[in-house]
Amino acid sequence: MEFFEYFINVPENVVIVSPDFKILAATNKYLKTTMRSREEIIGKVFLKEVYQDPTISFDENPVIKSIRKAIETKRVDYLDVLRYDLERSAQEGGGYEARYWEASHTPVLDEAGNVKFVIQNTNDVTERELAKEARRMSEEKFKFLTDAVPELIHTADPNGACTYVNQRWIDYTGLPLEEFIGHSWQKVIHPEDIHQVLDRQKEDFYSELEFQAELRIRDKEGSYRWHLIRSLPMKDEKGKVIMRVGSANDIHSTKLMVQEVLESNEQMSILSDQVQQAFQKAEDQRQTLERLIMQAPALFAILKGPEHRFELVNPKYQQLIPGRDLVGNTVAEALPEIVEQGFVDLLDNVYKTGVPFIAEEICVELDWQNTGHVEKAYFTTTYQPLIENGQVAGIIAFGYEVSDKVKLREELQSLKKDTSVQ
Incomplete structure (x- = not known):
């Protein structure tokens, strides 16, 4: 009796099974982990009359196979990490709770060398997995x-x-x-x-x-x-x-354009330096993706569902349109001005076909500062389908503003024409 008290209080998930798979004993820790009482399991066939997995037959159960191997070889058999869900009681709401386990099966022999019972020691590794x-x-x-x-x-x-x-x-x-x-x-x-x-x-x-x-x-x-x-x-x-x-x-094209201007006229070298600096400043303002998602300096948003509802907007995106509520609203609700510009149609096409849309220097007309004055801005953008369970569930919108770059190129082209005339 004293040994039994020692056994049931061992702080491990231990259950003892007979060669015909009947449960002989279990520690209190095992009962707590499996959410069963001793009366519910003692004498029952392990993984058949108790802890049964409805998704697999008794003979094909990897735990049963491991126990059989331990009995046949009379050696300890170790079971790899296994998902084995536990059935909840009716008081706990029923259903199954996902659990992951590591287990060993140790055969105990009698004096004649026959297996008297098998000790299963399991570790709940659910949190780790x-x-x-x-x-x-x-x-x-x-x-x-x-x-x-x-x-x-x-x-x-x-x-x-x-x-x-x-x-x-x-x-x-x-x-x-x-x-x-x-x-x-x-x-x-x-x-x-x-x-x-x-x-x-x-x-x-x-x-x-x-x-x-x-x-x-x-x-x-x-x-x-x-x-x-x-x-x-x-x-x-x-x-x-x-x-x-x-x-x-x-920046290859822009770099070559700047070099071409420099080579066309030595007298414009100072101006070309200023242009290069202006370009560098524009590039600095159009910060690229050095930090992920919410830390990204580029424009980033996630649109969910066929109605393109803003689910996530990074600070850079929100700063572009201050004073407007984006998250929770659809694109049409938050930015009604762009509907007639065809952007919702572009989003619809990406959502329906799953084909990404990529555009460089696309023009957007919007009242950016809520002043009542509509202005043009240019963006390089990507609409990438967001796939969940094999289906398009939304769209990832990524891009950055290139208004300064467009203006710079226009100035460079104008400057080049002036130089050619000279």
């Missing part, structure tokens, strides 16, 4: 979001070693992900430009600072194009740098 699943889902969402944006996005450790690149990098360079990890990414940077990065990484405070440079990146055809590279440190709640997030924007 759910955390792993949540992490996996978070990583998948991160990859989806970074692949959806029209930017070359990467992450690195505090010292600059690459840890991830999005699909845009892979498509642009033609190299697999493995070719970027660590410091291998340096091979796609023009040999004359790589020193800009390497010199900065040698500085003591590199991990704490923002990095920005114009570099030439090699594409899959072997050609180099100019890109504006930005990299920002991401810190935890204690201010410690945990990673760097960076992006690369193609």
Whole structure:
């Protein structure tokens, strides 16, 4: 009797099963975990008359197979992580509760070497497995979001070693992900430009600072194009740098345009410098995706359902249209001016077909400041279908304003015409 008291109070999930699978004993911890009383389970056939899984037959149950193996081999058999849902009592609302387990089955032999019973020791690893699943889902969402944006996005450790690149990098360079990890990414940077990065990484405070440079990146055809590279440190709640997030924007056409103006007339060199500075300022204002979702400096919103209702809007998006309630309202309700401009039709088409819409320098006419005065603005934007359970459930809207860039190009084109006339 004293031994029985010791056994039932062992702080482990232990149940003892006979060779014919009848439950002989169980610890109090096991009863609490499985939400059963001792009277409900003792003498019952394990996983048949109690704890039965309706989705699988008794003989095919992996737990039963493991117990049989322990009996046949007379050795401990370990069961891999297994999802086995527990049935709730009627008082607890019925139904099943998802649980994940690790288990071992230890045969106990009599003097003749025959199996008297099997001890099952289980560990409830539900919390750990759910955390792993949540992490996996978070990583998948991160990859989806970074692949959806029209930017070359990467992450690195505090010292600059690459840890991830999005699909845009892979498509642009033609190299697999493995070719970027660590410091291998340096091979796609023009040999004359790589020193800009390497010199900065040698500085003591590199991990704490923002990095920005114009570099030439090699594409899959072997050609180099100019890109504006930005990299920002991401810190935890204690201010410690945990990673760097960076992006690369193609500025090749603008770069060549500026160089052409410079070469056309030496007397315009000062003006060209001012134009370059103006362009740089415009690029700074049109902050790209260095931080994800709510920290992103680009315009980001999630529209749910066929009516395109704002479910999430990042601060950058909201700042663009102050004084308007976006979240909870449909696009037509929050921004009625754009209905006649065809944007709702574009959203409808993406939602119905699942085909993304990408536009550069698209014009939007809106009363941006609620002053009663409608003004034009230009955006580069992507409408990407949001897929849930294989179906389009909404749209990810991502973009950035390029009004200054359009105006700058128009000024450059006008300037070029004036120069040709001279």
